[in-house]
Amino acid sequence: MxxxxxxxxxxxxxxxxxxxxxxxxxxxxxxxxxxxxxxxxxxxxxxxxxxxxxxxxxxxxxxxxxxxxxxxxxxxxxxxxxxxxxxxxxxxxxxxxxxxxxxxxxxxxxxxxxxxxxPEVYATAWLNLFMEGGLRHVEGRPERVLLHAGASGVGTTAIQLCRAFGYPCLVTAGDDGKIARCRQLGADDGWNRHQGSFVETVKQWGGADVILDPVGASYLADNQQVLNLDGRLVLIGLMGGRYAELDMGRMLMKRQRLIGSTLxxxxxxxxxxxxxxxxxxxxxxxxxxxxxxxxxxxxxxxxxxxxxxxxxxxxxxxxxxxxxxxxx
Structure with missing residues:
Protein backbone atom coordinates (compact mmCIF):
# COMPACT_ATOMS: atom_id res chain seq x y z
CA MET A 1 0.00 0.00 0.00
CA PRO A 119 -14.52 10.72 14.91
CA GLU A 120 -11.67 12.65 16.53
CA VAL A 121 -13.39 15.97 17.14
CA TYR A 122 -16.71 14.57 18.33
CA ALA A 123 -15.03 11.96 20.54
CA THR A 124 -12.68 14.58 22.01
CA ALA A 125 -15.42 17.14 22.63
CA TRP A 126 -17.86 14.61 24.07
CA LEU A 127 -15.25 12.97 26.29
CA ASN A 128 -14.01 16.23 27.76
CA LEU A 129 -17.27 18.11 28.12
CA PHE A 130 -19.49 15.35 29.46
CA MET A 131 -17.32 12.47 30.70
CA GLU A 132 -14.20 14.21 32.08
CA GLY A 133 -15.74 17.65 32.61
CA GLY A 134 -18.98 16.28 34.02
CA LEU A 135 -21.08 19.02 32.41
CA ARG A 136 -24.50 19.04 34.03
CA HIS A 137 -27.39 21.09 35.41
CA VAL A 138 -27.00 22.32 39.01
CA GLU A 139 -30.17 23.32 40.87
CA GLY A 140 -31.96 23.57 37.55
CA ARG A 141 -29.31 25.79 35.95
CA PRO A 142 -27.14 24.60 33.04
CA GLU A 143 -23.44 24.98 33.72
CA ARG A 144 -21.42 27.45 31.67
CA VAL A 145 -18.54 26.49 29.37
CA LEU A 146 -15.45 28.42 28.27
CA LEU A 147 -13.93 27.04 25.05
CA HIS A 148 -10.43 28.12 24.08
CA ALA A 149 -9.47 27.84 20.39
CA GLY A 150 -13.17 28.02 19.61
CA ALA A 151 -12.64 28.03 15.83
CA SER A 152 -10.66 24.78 15.84
CA GLY A 153 -12.16 21.43 14.87
CA VAL A 154 -12.72 20.48 18.50
CA GLY A 155 -13.88 23.99 19.38
CA THR A 156 -16.52 24.25 16.66
CA THR A 157 -17.75 20.77 17.57
CA ALA A 158 -17.94 21.65 21.27
CA ILE A 159 -19.95 24.79 20.43
CA GLN A 160 -22.47 22.67 18.55
CA LEU A 161 -22.72 20.15 21.40
CA CYS A 162 -23.23 22.91 23.97
CA ARG A 163 -26.00 24.45 21.85
CA ALA A 164 -27.69 21.10 21.18
CA PHE A 165 -27.70 20.04 24.83
CA GLY A 166 -28.55 23.44 26.28
CA TYR A 167 -25.27 24.66 27.84
CA PRO A 168 -24.17 28.30 27.36
CA CYS A 169 -20.64 28.70 26.02
CA LEU A 170 -18.18 31.51 25.41
CA VAL A 171 -15.16 31.12 23.12
CA THR A 172 -11.74 32.61 22.63
CA ALA A 173 -10.30 32.77 19.13
CA GLY A 174 -7.66 34.57 17.08
CA ASP A 175 -9.75 37.12 15.15
CA ASP A 176 -13.14 38.80 15.16
CA GLY A 177 -14.28 37.02 12.01
CA LYS A 178 -13.81 33.62 13.64
CA ILE A 179 -15.66 34.81 16.73
CA ALA A 180 -18.58 35.94 14.58
CA ARG A 181 -18.73 32.49 12.96
CA CYS A 182 -18.60 30.86 16.41
CA ARG A 183 -21.61 32.95 17.42
CA GLN A 184 -23.44 31.73 14.33
CA LEU A 185 -22.77 28.16 15.47
CA GLY A 186 -24.29 28.88 18.89
CA ALA A 187 -21.65 30.52 21.12
CA ASP A 188 -23.02 33.23 23.46
CA ASP A 189 -20.02 35.47 22.99
CA GLY A 190 -16.31 35.48 22.22
CA TRP A 191 -13.01 37.12 23.04
CA ASN A 192 -10.22 37.91 20.59
CA ARG A 193 -7.06 36.56 22.20
CA HIS A 194 -4.99 39.34 20.61
CA GLN A 195 -6.83 41.92 22.73
CA GLY A 196 -5.29 40.80 26.03
CA SER A 197 -6.77 38.84 28.92
CA PHE A 198 -10.22 37.28 28.67
CA VAL A 199 -10.76 37.47 32.46
CA GLU A 200 -13.12 40.45 32.72
CA THR A 201 -15.26 39.38 29.76
CA VAL A 202 -15.74 35.88 31.16
CA LYS A 203 -16.43 37.16 34.69
CA GLN A 204 -19.08 39.57 33.41
CA TRP A 205 -20.65 36.69 31.47
CA GLY A 206 -20.95 34.71 34.70
CA GLY A 207 -17.70 32.77 34.94
CA ALA A 208 -17.06 29.24 33.74
CA ASP A 209 -18.02 25.94 35.34
CA VAL A 210 -16.11 23.90 32.76
CA ILE A 211 -13.15 25.11 30.69
CA LEU A 212 -11.91 23.15 27.68
CA ASP A 213 -8.31 24.25 27.16
CA PRO A 214 -5.81 23.16 24.49
CA VAL A 215 -3.43 26.02 25.37
CA GLY A 216 -2.00 25.12 28.78
CA ALA A 217 0.59 27.09 30.71
CA SER A 218 0.06 30.61 29.38
CA TYR A 219 -3.67 30.48 30.20
CA LEU A 220 -3.51 28.77 33.60
CA ALA A 221 -3.60 31.86 35.84
CA ASP A 222 -6.47 33.48 33.92
CA ASN A 223 -8.37 30.18 33.77
CA GLN A 224 -8.20 29.91 37.54
CA GLN A 225 -9.53 33.45 37.93
CA VAL A 226 -12.66 32.79 35.87
CA LEU A 227 -13.36 29.23 37.05
CA ASN A 228 -16.39 29.17 39.32
CA LEU A 229 -16.86 27.33 42.60
CA ASP A 230 -16.53 23.57 41.96
CA GLY A 231 -15.33 24.38 38.44
CA ARG A 232 -13.35 21.96 36.27
CA LEU A 233 -10.47 22.91 34.00
CA VAL A 234 -9.95 20.15 31.40
CA LEU A 235 -6.52 20.41 29.80
CA ILE A 236 -6.35 18.81 26.33
CA GLY A 237 -3.25 20.44 24.83
CA LEU A 238 -0.09 22.40 25.46
CA MET A 239 0.08 24.99 22.68
CA GLY A 240 0.95 27.62 25.29
CA GLY A 241 3.61 25.63 27.14
CA ARG A 242 3.99 22.94 29.79
CA TYR A 243 4.96 24.84 32.93
CA ALA A 244 3.08 27.53 34.89
CA GLU A 245 2.46 28.59 38.48
CA LEU A 246 -0.67 27.08 40.05
CA ASP A 247 -2.49 29.08 42.73
CA MET A 248 -3.29 26.20 45.07
CA GLY A 249 -4.99 28.55 47.55
CA ARG A 250 -7.54 29.57 44.94
CA MET A 251 -7.84 25.94 43.85
CA LEU A 252 -8.54 24.85 47.43
CA MET A 253 -10.95 27.62 48.43
CA LYS A 254 -12.99 27.38 45.20
CA ARG A 255 -12.78 23.58 45.05
CA GLN A 256 -11.41 23.79 41.53
CA ARG A 257 -10.30 20.69 39.69
CA LEU A 258 -7.54 20.48 37.06
CA ILE A 259 -8.03 17.46 34.80
CA GLY A 260 -5.50 16.26 32.23
CA SER A 261 -7.08 14.40 29.34
CA THR A 262 -5.77 12.61 26.25
CA LEU A 263 -7.84 10.43 23.94
Whole structure:
Protein backbone atom coordinates (compact mmCIF):
# COMPACT_ATOMS: atom_id res chain seq x y z
CA MET A 1 0.00 0.00 0.00
CA UNK A 2 0.95 3.69 -0.14
CA UNK A 3 1.13 5.87 2.97
CA UNK A 4 2.65 9.14 4.16
CA UNK A 5 6.21 8.99 5.49
CA UNK A 6 8.00 11.73 7.44
CA UNK A 7 11.44 12.43 5.97
CA UNK A 8 14.40 13.63 8.05
CA UNK A 9 13.63 17.24 7.10
CA UNK A 10 9.96 16.71 8.11
CA UNK A 11 8.82 16.62 4.48
CA UNK A 12 5.71 14.48 4.03
CA UNK A 13 5.98 12.04 1.11
CA UNK A 14 3.46 9.56 -0.33
CA UNK A 15 5.38 6.32 -0.77
CA UNK A 16 5.16 2.54 -0.71
CA UNK A 17 4.84 1.08 2.79
CA UNK A 18 4.04 -2.33 4.22
CA UNK A 19 0.32 -2.87 4.74
CA UNK A 20 -0.70 -3.06 8.43
CA UNK A 21 -1.09 -6.55 9.89
CA UNK A 22 -4.04 -7.65 11.99
CA UNK A 23 -3.03 -8.70 15.49
CA UNK A 24 -6.47 -9.57 16.87
CA UNK A 25 -9.60 -11.47 15.77
CA UNK A 26 -11.57 -8.36 16.86
CA UNK A 27 -10.02 -6.13 14.19
CA UNK A 28 -11.25 -4.95 10.80
CA UNK A 29 -9.31 -3.81 7.74
CA UNK A 30 -10.61 -0.63 6.10
CA UNK A 31 -9.84 0.82 2.67
CA UNK A 32 -9.40 4.51 3.49
CA UNK A 33 -11.33 7.11 1.53
CA UNK A 34 -10.66 10.25 3.60
CA UNK A 35 -8.49 11.14 6.59
CA UNK A 36 -8.94 13.99 9.05
CA UNK A 37 -5.96 16.19 9.96
CA UNK A 38 -5.38 17.18 13.60
CA UNK A 39 -2.96 19.25 15.68
CA UNK A 40 -1.64 15.99 17.10
CA UNK A 41 -0.36 15.14 13.61
CA UNK A 42 1.56 18.44 13.52
CA UNK A 43 3.13 17.65 16.89
CA UNK A 44 4.03 14.09 15.88
CA UNK A 45 5.65 15.32 12.68
CA UNK A 46 7.82 17.66 14.79
CA UNK A 47 8.84 14.80 17.10
CA UNK A 48 6.83 16.14 20.06
CA UNK A 49 4.01 13.57 20.24
CA UNK A 50 5.13 9.98 19.62
CA UNK A 51 2.44 7.34 19.04
CA UNK A 52 1.47 5.09 21.97
CA UNK A 53 3.29 1.74 22.24
CA UNK A 54 2.11 -0.64 19.55
CA UNK A 55 0.40 2.06 17.45
CA UNK A 56 1.31 2.80 13.85
CA UNK A 57 3.98 5.45 13.32
CA UNK A 58 2.06 6.74 10.30
CA UNK A 59 0.21 10.00 10.94
CA UNK A 60 -3.58 10.12 11.13
CA UNK A 61 -6.10 9.69 13.96
CA UNK A 62 -9.42 9.49 12.09
CA UNK A 63 -10.62 8.14 8.77
CA UNK A 64 -13.61 7.09 6.76
CA UNK A 65 -13.73 4.24 4.30
CA UNK A 66 -15.03 0.79 3.43
CA UNK A 67 -14.52 -2.42 5.42
CA UNK A 68 -12.64 -4.91 3.24
CA UNK A 69 -12.00 -7.66 5.83
CA UNK A 70 -13.28 -8.53 9.30
CA UNK A 71 -11.75 -10.82 11.93
CA UNK A 72 -13.54 -13.99 13.05
CA UNK A 73 -14.75 -12.38 16.30
CA UNK A 74 -16.02 -9.15 14.73
CA UNK A 75 -19.75 -9.07 15.43
CA UNK A 76 -21.36 -6.08 13.74
CA UNK A 77 -19.18 -5.14 10.77
CA UNK A 78 -18.95 -6.84 7.37
CA UNK A 79 -16.97 -6.28 4.16
CA UNK A 80 -18.59 -3.53 2.15
CA UNK A 81 -19.79 -1.52 5.17
CA UNK A 82 -19.18 2.23 4.94
CA UNK A 83 -17.68 3.38 8.25
CA UNK A 84 -15.64 5.98 10.09
CA UNK A 85 -13.01 5.14 12.69
CA UNK A 86 -11.03 6.62 15.55
CA UNK A 87 -7.36 5.57 15.41
CA UNK A 88 -4.23 5.72 17.53
CA UNK A 89 -2.30 6.30 14.28
CA UNK A 90 -2.02 5.11 10.69
CA UNK A 91 -4.75 7.13 8.97
CA UNK A 92 -2.65 8.78 6.24
CA UNK A 93 -2.60 5.53 4.28
CA UNK A 94 -4.58 3.46 1.79
CA UNK A 95 -5.48 0.87 4.45
CA UNK A 96 -5.84 0.73 8.22
CA UNK A 97 -6.44 -2.09 10.68
CA UNK A 98 -8.42 -1.14 13.78
CA UNK A 99 -10.33 -2.76 16.65
CA UNK A 100 -14.06 -3.03 15.97
CA UNK A 101 -14.85 -0.97 19.08
CA UNK A 102 -13.24 2.07 17.41
CA UNK A 103 -15.45 1.91 14.32
CA UNK A 104 -18.90 3.42 13.76
CA UNK A 105 -21.36 3.31 10.87
CA UNK A 106 -21.91 6.57 9.02
CA UNK A 107 -24.72 8.74 10.38
CA UNK A 108 -27.81 8.49 8.21
CA UNK A 109 -27.48 10.77 5.19
CA UNK A 110 -23.71 11.21 5.52
CA UNK A 111 -21.15 10.43 2.83
CA UNK A 112 -17.57 9.34 3.42
CA UNK A 113 -16.13 12.84 3.05
CA UNK A 114 -18.35 14.32 5.76
CA UNK A 115 -17.89 11.30 8.03
CA UNK A 116 -14.10 11.67 8.07
CA UNK A 117 -14.57 14.96 9.93
CA UNK A 118 -16.42 13.31 12.82
CA PRO A 119 -14.52 10.72 14.91
CA GLU A 120 -11.67 12.65 16.53
CA VAL A 121 -13.39 15.97 17.14
CA TYR A 122 -16.71 14.57 18.33
CA ALA A 123 -15.03 11.96 20.54
CA THR A 124 -12.68 14.58 22.01
CA ALA A 125 -15.42 17.14 22.63
CA TRP A 126 -17.86 14.61 24.07
CA LEU A 127 -15.25 12.97 26.29
CA ASN A 128 -14.01 16.23 27.76
CA LEU A 129 -17.27 18.11 28.12
CA PHE A 130 -19.49 15.35 29.46
CA MET A 131 -17.32 12.47 30.70
CA GLU A 132 -14.20 14.21 32.08
CA GLY A 133 -15.74 17.65 32.61
CA GLY A 134 -18.98 16.28 34.02
CA LEU A 135 -21.08 19.02 32.41
CA ARG A 136 -24.50 19.04 34.03
CA HIS A 137 -27.39 21.09 35.41
CA VAL A 138 -27.00 22.32 39.01
CA GLU A 139 -30.17 23.32 40.87
CA GLY A 140 -31.96 23.57 37.55
CA ARG A 141 -29.31 25.79 35.95
CA PRO A 142 -27.14 24.60 33.04
CA GLU A 143 -23.44 24.98 33.72
CA ARG A 144 -21.42 27.45 31.67
CA VAL A 145 -18.54 26.49 29.37
CA LEU A 146 -15.45 28.42 28.27
CA LEU A 147 -13.93 27.04 25.05
CA HIS A 148 -10.43 28.12 24.08
CA ALA A 149 -9.47 27.84 20.39
CA GLY A 150 -13.17 28.02 19.61
CA ALA A 151 -12.64 28.03 15.83
CA SER A 152 -10.66 24.78 15.84
CA GLY A 153 -12.16 21.43 14.87
CA VAL A 154 -12.72 20.48 18.50
CA GLY A 155 -13.88 23.99 19.38
CA THR A 156 -16.52 24.25 16.66
CA THR A 157 -17.75 20.77 17.57
CA ALA A 158 -17.94 21.65 21.27
CA ILE A 159 -19.95 24.79 20.43
CA GLN A 160 -22.47 22.67 18.55
CA LEU A 161 -22.72 20.15 21.40
CA CYS A 162 -23.23 22.91 23.97
CA ARG A 163 -26.00 24.45 21.85
CA ALA A 164 -27.69 21.10 21.18
CA PHE A 165 -27.70 20.04 24.83
CA GLY A 166 -28.55 23.44 26.28
CA TYR A 167 -25.27 24.66 27.84
CA PRO A 168 -24.17 28.30 27.36
CA CYS A 169 -20.64 28.70 26.02
CA LEU A 170 -18.18 31.51 25.41
CA VAL A 171 -15.16 31.12 23.12
CA THR A 172 -11.74 32.61 22.63
CA ALA A 173 -10.30 32.77 19.13
CA GLY A 174 -7.66 34.57 17.08
CA ASP A 175 -9.75 37.12 15.15
CA ASP A 176 -13.14 38.80 15.16
CA GLY A 177 -14.28 37.02 12.01
CA LYS A 178 -13.81 33.62 13.64
CA ILE A 179 -15.66 34.81 16.73
CA ALA A 180 -18.58 35.94 14.58
CA ARG A 181 -18.73 32.49 12.96
CA CYS A 182 -18.60 30.86 16.41
CA ARG A 183 -21.61 32.95 17.42
CA GLN A 184 -23.44 31.73 14.33
CA LEU A 185 -22.77 28.16 15.47
CA GLY A 186 -24.29 28.88 18.89
CA ALA A 187 -21.65 30.52 21.12
CA ASP A 188 -23.02 33.23 23.46
CA ASP A 189 -20.02 35.47 22.99
CA GLY A 190 -16.31 35.48 22.22
CA TRP A 191 -13.01 37.12 23.04
CA ASN A 192 -10.22 37.91 20.59
CA ARG A 193 -7.06 36.56 22.20
CA HIS A 194 -4.99 39.34 20.61
CA GLN A 195 -6.83 41.92 22.73
CA GLY A 196 -5.29 40.80 26.03
CA SER A 197 -6.77 38.84 28.92
CA PHE A 198 -10.22 37.28 28.67
CA VAL A 199 -10.76 37.47 32.46
CA GLU A 200 -13.12 40.45 32.72
CA THR A 201 -15.26 39.38 29.76
CA VAL A 202 -15.74 35.88 31.16
CA LYS A 203 -16.43 37.16 34.69
CA GLN A 204 -19.08 39.57 33.41
CA TRP A 205 -20.65 36.69 31.47
CA GLY A 206 -20.95 34.71 34.70
CA GLY A 207 -17.70 32.77 34.94
CA ALA A 208 -17.06 29.24 33.74
CA ASP A 209 -18.02 25.94 35.34
CA VAL A 210 -16.11 23.90 32.76
CA ILE A 211 -13.15 25.11 30.69
CA LEU A 212 -11.91 23.15 27.68
CA ASP A 213 -8.31 24.25 27.16
CA PRO A 214 -5.81 23.16 24.49
CA VAL A 215 -3.43 26.02 25.37
CA GLY A 216 -2.00 25.12 28.78
CA ALA A 217 0.59 27.09 30.71
CA SER A 218 0.06 30.61 29.38
CA TYR A 219 -3.67 30.48 30.20
CA LEU A 220 -3.51 28.77 33.60
CA ALA A 221 -3.60 31.86 35.84
CA ASP A 222 -6.47 33.48 33.92
CA ASN A 223 -8.37 30.18 33.77
CA GLN A 224 -8.20 29.91 37.54
CA GLN A 225 -9.53 33.45 37.93
CA VAL A 226 -12.66 32.79 35.87
CA LEU A 227 -13.36 29.23 37.05
CA ASN A 228 -16.39 29.17 39.32
CA LEU A 229 -16.86 27.33 42.60
CA ASP A 230 -16.53 23.57 41.96
CA GLY A 231 -15.33 24.38 38.44
CA ARG A 232 -13.35 21.96 36.27
CA LEU A 233 -10.47 22.91 34.00
CA VAL A 234 -9.95 20.15 31.40
CA LEU A 235 -6.52 20.41 29.80
CA ILE A 236 -6.35 18.81 26.33
CA GLY A 237 -3.25 20.44 24.83
CA LEU A 238 -0.09 22.40 25.46
CA MET A 239 0.08 24.99 22.68
CA GLY A 240 0.95 27.62 25.29
CA GLY A 241 3.61 25.63 27.14
CA ARG A 242 3.99 22.94 29.79
CA TYR A 243 4.96 24.84 32.93
CA ALA A 244 3.08 27.53 34.89
CA GLU A 245 2.46 28.59 38.48
CA LEU A 246 -0.67 27.08 40.05
CA ASP A 247 -2.49 29.08 42.73
CA MET A 248 -3.29 26.20 45.07
CA GLY A 249 -4.99 28.55 47.55
CA ARG A 250 -7.54 29.57 44.94
CA MET A 251 -7.84 25.94 43.85
CA LEU A 252 -8.54 24.85 47.43
CA MET A 253 -10.95 27.62 48.43
CA LYS A 254 -12.99 27.38 45.20
CA ARG A 255 -12.78 23.58 45.05
CA GLN A 256 -11.41 23.79 41.53
CA ARG A 257 -10.30 20.69 39.69
CA LEU A 258 -7.54 20.48 37.06
CA ILE A 259 -8.03 17.46 34.80
CA GLY A 260 -5.50 16.26 32.23
CA SER A 261 -7.08 14.40 29.34
CA THR A 262 -5.77 12.61 26.25
CA LEU A 263 -7.84 10.43 23.94
CA UNK A 264 -5.16 8.83 21.79
CA UNK A 265 -3.60 6.55 24.42
CA UNK A 266 -6.90 5.15 25.72
CA UNK A 267 -7.58 1.44 25.16
CA UNK A 268 -9.87 0.25 22.35
CA UNK A 269 -12.49 -0.58 24.97
CA UNK A 270 -12.32 2.91 26.50
CA UNK A 271 -12.55 4.50 23.06
CA UNK A 272 -15.42 2.16 22.30
CA UNK A 273 -17.34 3.43 25.33
CA UNK A 274 -16.96 7.00 24.06
CA UNK A 275 -18.06 6.03 20.55
CA UNK A 276 -21.04 4.12 21.95
CA UNK A 277 -22.15 7.33 23.67
CA UNK A 278 -21.72 9.23 20.43
CA UNK A 279 -23.76 6.66 18.54
CA UNK A 280 -26.56 6.95 21.11
CA UNK A 281 -26.62 10.69 21.78
CA UNK A 282 -24.93 12.40 18.82
CA UNK A 283 -25.43 10.30 15.68
CA UNK A 284 -29.25 10.89 15.66
CA UNK A 285 -28.66 14.64 15.93
CA UNK A 286 -26.19 14.49 13.02
CA UNK A 287 -28.74 12.57 10.98
CA UNK A 288 -31.43 15.16 11.74
CA UNK A 289 -29.15 18.08 10.84
CA UNK A 290 -29.11 19.54 14.35
CA UNK A 291 -25.37 18.84 14.44
CA UNK A 292 -23.05 18.79 11.44
CA UNK A 293 -19.59 18.06 10.21
CA UNK A 294 -17.80 21.38 9.79
CA UNK A 295 -15.19 21.10 7.02
CA UNK A 296 -12.91 23.98 6.06
CA UNK A 297 -10.93 22.56 3.11
CA UNK A 298 -9.53 19.33 1.70
CA UNK A 299 -6.37 18.35 -0.17
CA UNK A 300 -5.22 15.24 -2.06
CA UNK A 301 -3.10 13.06 0.21
CA UNK A 302 -0.07 13.74 -2.02
CA UNK A 303 -0.32 17.39 -0.87
CA UNK A 304 -0.40 16.58 2.85
CA UNK A 305 2.46 18.97 3.50
CA UNK A 306 0.52 21.90 2.01
CA UNK A 307 -2.55 20.92 4.01
CA UNK A 308 -0.55 20.82 7.24
CA UNK A 309 1.01 24.22 6.54
CA UNK A 310 -2.51 25.58 6.14
CA UNK A 311 -3.57 24.02 9.46
CA UNK A 312 -0.51 25.51 11.16
CA UNK A 313 -1.37 28.96 9.79
CA UNK A 314 -4.39 29.09 12.16
CA UNK A 315 -6.64 30.38 9.39
CA UNK A 316 -8.88 27.31 9.20
CA UNK A 317 -12.39 27.15 10.65
CA UNK A 318 -13.40 23.53 11.20
CA UNK A 319 -11.72 20.41 9.85
CA UNK A 320 -8.97 19.99 7.27
CA UNK A 321 -9.32 16.72 5.31
CA UNK A 322 -7.08 14.61 3.09
CA UNK A 323 -8.54 12.74 0.13
CA UNK A 324 -7.05 9.27 -0.31
CA UNK A 325 -9.40 7.37 -2.60
CA UNK A 326 -11.71 10.37 -2.95
CA UNK A 327 -14.78 8.14 -2.59
CA UNK A 328 -17.85 10.12 -1.60
Missing amino acids: FAIAIEDDQTLTWQQRDAPRSESPHEVRIRVAWAGMNRADVMQRAGQYPPPPGASEILGLEISGTVIDAGPQVERLRPGDKVCALLAGGGYAEEVVVHQDQVLPLPQGFGLREAAAL RSKSPQAKGAILDSLHTHVWPRLASGELRALIDRDWPIQQAGEAMAYLESNTSFGKVLLSISGEG
